Every structure is written in structure tokens, then in C-alpha cells.
Amino acid sequence: MSESEITLGAGHAAAMEPSPYAIQSKKLTMWxxxxxxxxxxxxxxxxxSYLRAGTPNWPTPFHFxxxxxxxxxxxxxxxxSSLTMLAAVAAAKQGRKSSCLLWMSATIVLGIIFATLHLRxxxxxxxxxxxxxxxxxxxxxxxxxxxxxxxGLHLMHVISGIIALIVxxxxxxxxxxxxxxxxTTGLYWHFVDLVWMFVFPLLYLMNxxx
Amino acid sequence: xxxxKQQPGMKEYIAIWVGLLCIVGIETFLTTLQLSTHRLLASxxxxxxxxxxxxxxxxxxxxxxxxNLFWSLVPAVIFVLFMMNHIWPDAYRMLNLRVPIQ
Numbered sequence: 616m617s618e619s620e621i622t623l624g625a626g627h628a629a630a631m632e633p634s635p636y637a638i639q640s641k642k643l644t645m646w647x648x649x650x651x652x653x654x655x656x657x658x659x660x661x662x663x664s665y666l667r668a669g670t671p672n673w674p675t676p677f678h679f680x681x682x683x684x685x686x687x688x689x690x691x692x693x694x695x696s697s698l699t700m701l702a703a704v705a706a707a708k709q710g711r712k713s714s715c716l717l718w719m720s721a722t723i724v725l726g727i728i729f730a731t732l733h734l735r736x737x738x739x740x741x742x743x744x745x746x747x748x749x750x751x752x753x754x755x756x757x758x759x760x761x762x763x764x765x766x767g768l769h770l771m772h773v774i775s776g777i778i779a780l781i782v783x784x785x786x787x788x789x790x791x792x793x794x795x796x797x798x799t800t801g802l803y804w805h806f807v808d809l810v811w812m813f814v815f816p817l818l819y820l821m822n823x824x825x
Numbered sequence: 826x827x828x829x830k831q832q833p834g835m836k837e838y839i840a841i842w843v844g845l846l847c848i849v850g851i852e853t854f855l856t857t858l859q860l861s862t863h864r865l866l867a868s869x870x871x872x873x874x875x876x877x878x879x880x881x882x883x884x885x886x887x888x889x890x891x892x893n894l895f896w897s898l899v900p901a902v903i904f905v906l907f908m909m910n911h912i913w914p915d916a917y918r919m920l921n922l923r924v925p926i927q
Contacts, residue, residue: 636894646894650902657906665913668866683853690849697884698842702835805884812876815849816869820856 645799649806652772656810659768660817663761667821672754675824676745682736686819689732690811693773696725697808704801707787707794715797719784722804726777733770737763762818769814772807779803832889841883848876 636643667673677683703718744751745759783800786792833841852872855865882888887895 637891650898653902654905661909701838809877809880813873816852823856
């Protein structure tokens with residue numbers, strides 16, 4: 616190696632100093648997206664919570680069966696999908712490609728089940744006369760507006776996650792993408808799960824007829 | 826980069842998953858008690874924050890990253906949410922100041 620090449624190498628080494636967080640840039644980017652998205656969900660959930668707690672005659676349209684049971688099944692499915700995603704990331708890090716793809720497929724299927732159950736819940740509410748601006752029970756109409764907008768925002772994240780998982784799985788299978796991409800997508804998927812941990816108690820359990 | 830050896834295995838993940846399901850069970854049980862709206866909201870929020878913390882630290886591996894990642898991200902989010910909490914109560918003032926509906 617010539618002296619100029621060594622000097623050039625040293626220059627690059629100085630320019631490419633390691634990340635202070637010791638993570639890949641795509642993972643840091645995902646973390647920054649997640650905190651901005653967390654603030655978005657925080658804003659809508661805070662707004663809803665104040666409205667819910669401050670309105671004495673707020674409607675409580677959910678009964679334990681079928682709505683809360685459906686919500687519990689949705690929670691179980693989403694939490695389990697986080698577990699399958701963890702298995703996919705672990706397999707990707709160990710270079711077990713077929714195992715990773717199997718666990719990613721399981722995550723995608725669970726995500727689709729969650730979205731289907733969610734939409735089924737929505738259509739039941741539509742059939743009962745609920746909408747963004749209608750309350751068939753009488754009283755404040757904000758329940759429909761808050762419920763459909765917040766759960767809709769979350770459902771949009773789930774559907775986006777399913778699409779992202781499909782793209783990443785295909786890319787990983789064809790060696791276009793690596794284990795780092797699987798891990799980064801896993802971070803997003805866990806965040807979707809994390810948000811549901813607030814959406815379910817605040818929007819379902821708080822609106823259960825007691 | 827993160828050392829994968831430091832991270833928990835699937836057995837630990839399954840234990841955490843069971844723990845999270847138990848918290849969801851407690852939340853559902855609380856709903857059956859005749860708690861006031863404010864008390865139920867506070868209880869559910871507390872449990873949701875515990876669940877989110879566990880998911881953040883273990884499922885999202887924040888516990889196994891360098892501490893400066895945690896300190897760069899989490900206090901900023903808490904600060905923003907805390908400041909939002911100062912703005913929302915203003916909605917009550919607006920409700921009281923508005924012209925009564927005839």
C-alpha cells in the first residue's frame with residue numbers, strides 16, 4: 616500500500632467516525648421517526664382523555680361480549696405478532712434466512728388478522744348507527760369522531776407495517792436487504808404494538824358499559 | 826453495534842409476553858370494578874405506561890443499546906407530552922367561557 620493510500624485511508628477513518636449511539640443510521644432514523652410518531656399519538660390520546668374525563672354523559676357503547684372480547688383477541692394477536700417479529704429478528708441476526716422468513720410470514724398473517732378484526736368491529740359500529748358525527752345513543756357526538764380517528768390512525772400504521780414487512784421479507788429473501796433492515800422494521804412493528812397498549816384501555820375499556 | 830449476546834433469548838421474550846398479557850388482564854378486570862371515571866382513567870394509564878416501558882426496554886431493545894440513545898430519545902418525548910398536558914386543560918376554560926347553547 617502506498618503512502619498516499621494510507622494517508623487517504625486515515626483521512627476516511629477520521630471523516631467516518633463511529634456513530635455516538637453505536638447503531639446503524641437506518642436504525643437511528645427509525646428511532647427518530649418513532650419518537651415523532653409517539654408525540655403524534657400522545658397528542659391525540661391526551662386530547663381524547665381530557666374530552667372523555669370532562670364529559671359527564673359520554674356514551675359507553677361497548678359491552679364485554681362481543682366488543683371487549685374482540686378487543687382482547689386483537690390485543691392477544693398483536694402482542695403475539697411482536698413475539699414472532701422478535702423471533703424473525705433473532706433468526707436474521709444469526710443468518711437463518713428460512714427461519715426468519717417463516718417468522719416474518721407469521722407476523723404478516725397476525726397483522727392481517729388484527730386488521731380484519733378491527734375492520735369487523737368498525738362495521739358493527741357502522742351498522743349500529745355510529746359514525747364520525749353520529750351518536751345513536753344520544754348525547755355527545757365526539758365518541759365517534761375520537762374513536763374512528765384514533766383507531767383509524769393506528770389501523771393505518773398496522774396496514775403500513777404489513778406492507779413494509781412484505782417488502783422487507785421479499786428484499787431479504789432476494790439478498791437485496793440485510794438483517795439490519797429486518798431489525799429496523801421490527802422496531803416499527805413493536806412501536807405499533809406499543810401504541811395499541813394505550814389505544815385498547817383508553818378507547819375500548821374506558822367506553823365499556825358498567 | 827449492539828452485542829446480540831447481551832440480548833435476552835426467546836424464553837425471556839415469552840416470559841415478558843406472558844407478563845404483558847397479564848397486565849392486559851388486570852386492565853380488563855379493573856373495568857369491571859365500579860371505579861370513578863377519573864380513577865379508572867388514571868389506573869389504566871399507569872398500567873399502559875408500565876406495559877409501554879417493558880415493550881420499549883425489552884421488545885425494542887432500548888435496554889441493550891448504549892445509554893445515550895435512551896437519554897437522547899425518552900426524556901424529549903416525556904417533556905413534550907408533559908408540556909401538552911399543560912395546554913389541554915385550557916379546553917375546560919373554553920367550555921366554561923363559551924356562549925350557552927339556547
